Amino acid sequence: MENRGVNTGYPLWQTWGNDKAEKWIKDQKYKEGTVTNATRPTWGDYAQDSISVFKQKTIEGHAVRATLLATGITAVALESHDPQYMQTADQLWDNMVGRRMFVTGGVGAIAHDEKFGPDYYLPTDAYLETCAAVGAGFFSQRMNELTGNGKYMDEFERVLYNNVLTGVSLSGNQYTYQNPLNAHDHSRWAWHSCPCCPPMFLKMVSELPNYIYASSGDNLFVNMFIGSDASIRLANKTLVAVSQQTNYPWEGKITVKVDPEKESAFSLSLRIPGWARGKENPYDLYKSNLTSSYTLMVNGSLANAVINNGYAVINRKWKKVTR
Structure with a gap:
């Protein structure tokens, strides 16, 4: 690097x-x-x-290479806490999401060299390679891991549901290489002379279970709303079983069950997507007119929660579920 x-x-x-x-x-x-x-x-x-990557203020060049390089820079920052790596990752992500990402989460507007375009170059017939969306997703997830800020998982979610999943058919055996917003005679293919997208899709799907939950200290994070079961050991040695039941994103109701091995005090941080708080994009690249708000309840009662970095934080002593 x-x-x-x-x-x-x-x-x-x-x-x-x-x-x-x-x-x-x-x-x-x-x-x-x-x-x-x-x-x-x-x-x-x-x-x-x-x-030098440390002098680069904008994300440039081949979109897959650029997003995966940025993911690597962020991974180094996680390990080293080197300020120049952290600042570089932050600048590249801000430029990508605030000026060069499509409403679908697609990146890489220009077909020639499969590359990023200039700031705010967002045509509806842009290239938007499936692999580049996967790379952008990996980059956003690593930034969330580095900073603990929910805005990164907001953009991961945008990429996952609106660009990565469009790249594969429901049958799972046909793919798209590019994903323009508007296209004529655009169809998925069973095989391509450059078959990079299927393995990149599989990399993302394979990693996805690891991105649903996270922990830091005595704080349990719910990053993604996906039906799931997990066991997470917090810094205070408490083992917490956590599960979700939901039909998100088609329906908005999400039920989270928290079951520590013994009664224990810790924080549960639930990501409240920016769009659910009237913030479609952290830099206002896009806006939506959502009229309703979210409701948060614990054991059937309205919960008091503080929003911190995009998460609703519930601090309380959690009891073991009795059966």
């Missing part, structure tokens, strides 16, 4: 064009002399190699 942008500065991909630039590299022209100490050619914006 830190070696990106450390190059001779040549070839000039945008000026020379792909064919000439690729031939220049193949002929090893970069070894014939340089004005820098670098010893390798640049692979340009396409491969996020024109400048």
Whole structure:
């Protein structure tokens, strides 16, 4: 990651064009002399190699490569807590979601080089590769893990339900490579000469169970509204069984059951999606006119909860369920 942008500065991909630039590299022209100490050619914006990732203010180039690189940067930030990694991940996500993400969660507007377009370039016939949506989803989930902010799972949810799932048929054996909002004669295929989307879809589906719940200290997070059962051990050593019953997103009712192995005090943080609080997008790229609000109840009574970073936090002593 830190070696990106450390190059001779040549070839000039945008000026020379792909064919000439690729031939220049193949002929090893970069070894014939340089004005820098670098010893390798640049692979340009396409491969996020024109400048250092730490100087990059916008998400650029091939959309799948860019989103997966950003996911990796965030993973390093999780492990190292290095401020430059954290700041870079934050800047790239803000630019992607606030200026370059479609209402469906699709990213990568331009078919040529399968890349991001400039800020606010959001045409209805844009490219929007399925793999890029998966990459954007992974990036958002990692940002949630890094910061504990629910807005990242809001955008993960947007990507999952509105772009990733469109990429596969109900039968599960046909896929789309690109997902424009408006298209003619657009159909799913059983096989493609570049079969990258099916395994990327399977990567996301395989990881999804790990994203439903999370914990930090004595705080249990409900990130996704999916029928599920899990056992989570909190920092105070309490083992908590948690389950959900819901038909979300088709219906809005969600029942969460919390059953600690013994009576214990801890926080339950339920993500309240931005759209349910009148905030369709954290940067107002999109707005909706939802008229009703959410209702939160504990044991049939209205609950007192504080909204913190997009989560309704319920602090109480939870009892073991008696059967």
